[in-house]
Amino acid sequence: MVRLTESERRPQLPPPGARPDGAKDLDAIKLFVGQIPRHLSERDLAPLFEQFGRIYELTVLKDPYTGLHKGCAFLTYCARDSAIKAQIALHEQKTLPGMARPIQVKPADSESRGGDRKLFVGMLNKQQSEEDVLRLFQPFGVIDECTVLRGPDGSSKGCAFVKFSSHTEAQAAIHALHGSQTMPGASSSLVVKFADTDKERTLRRMQQMVGQLGILAPSLTLPFSPYSAYAQALMQQQTTVLSAAGTYLSPGVGFSPCHIQQIGAVSLNGLPATPIAPASGLHSPSLLSAAAVPGLVAPINGFSGVVPFPAGHPALETVYANGLIPYPAQSPTVAETLHPAFSGVQQYTAMYPAAAITPIAHNVPQPPPLLQQQQREGPEGCNLFIYHLPQEFGDSELTHMFLPFGNVISCKVFMDRATNQSKCFGFVSFDNPASAQSAIQAMNGFQVGMKRLKVQLKRPKDPGHPY
């Protein structure tokens, strides 16, 4: 048996939750061992490595089809420290019998980002070939491999892998090229970064699968959450309040679900919702950050399809210009007796038609956060282009603003990659043209701050070149 040195001993007082004996360190290093004679099995190799610590796993690599020994192995010690010692003591330090080159003992490729030399290149022009990419990267070192990713039809996906002979060269290329230029026809500047590790790739695939299951479009999948039950009770209550106050909405439009949710927030925590200063308009950071909570989509759902504010409503236009409350017929006394924050709520919702639901998020348990929404194009006539968004608007705010019109399947504020600032336009996709049309009707010309939203159907990607 191999005697353990001091450093391999377990700590005398392991921290709570420490690994049980025989398991490996959480930060254990998987080693690649090369230049092994092909007749040596795991059993034969173990003694050589055990002198540096207890082995957790040792696997000789074999060809999956022929089962032939490939002359190398993966080795994981229980202790990270053992791996480091083994590497120092053995790597290139001795040559096993019958081998022409010294043994290799180093972290496996899958282990460290630091050893990476393969780059992912995005935002390429789809016409750019491997040769073009090579030309771009050659100045930074020796390129071992260059592949443009292509779809089944052979067309470029606009991205590529470039493998340099060293990490340093790859790093230099990132430094010099990332964001350095925008290829003709590309929507954003060049992306140059280290390619995903196997683990990252697996994770991404899992996320994509989840996305395709429709879990990311909960606005129609959770129609009877506790939130909507609660909101429905409030709706009845609110109907009374609105009648008493005098509605400012045009007949037939109904009332905004936002108000109901708002008042729900008041009732839940016993505190008034925070009114915003008249001049602050859409630039209140607290509102914006609060609206970014992703779980908010669920409660709105029972109300989708309700038009919050008719475009061009004269009362509203007055409000947005001067910051006043938009319903001259209202009796503040009535509203504030029933709900102390009511007037503030009205103003808030006027500026944030859909995002106004936000405060409830702080008062009720949250559904689990949603994974990042994937960008999907809706059917013909369902995709909107929205211009003149406030600078502070992100995907979340845009989503909330358009949720009342239907099932939002995708929402994106376009960002400048270099500055990470919004370009003040974005896209919203619905799952049906009627929702898109009602959103245009209600939101085109909708005034936010000093600007009016431009809401129209997105231009078709390409009118088509038949020949």
Added chain:
DNA sequence: TGGCATT
């Protein structure tokens, strides 16, 4: 006036 992609 996107679709931002990972062999």
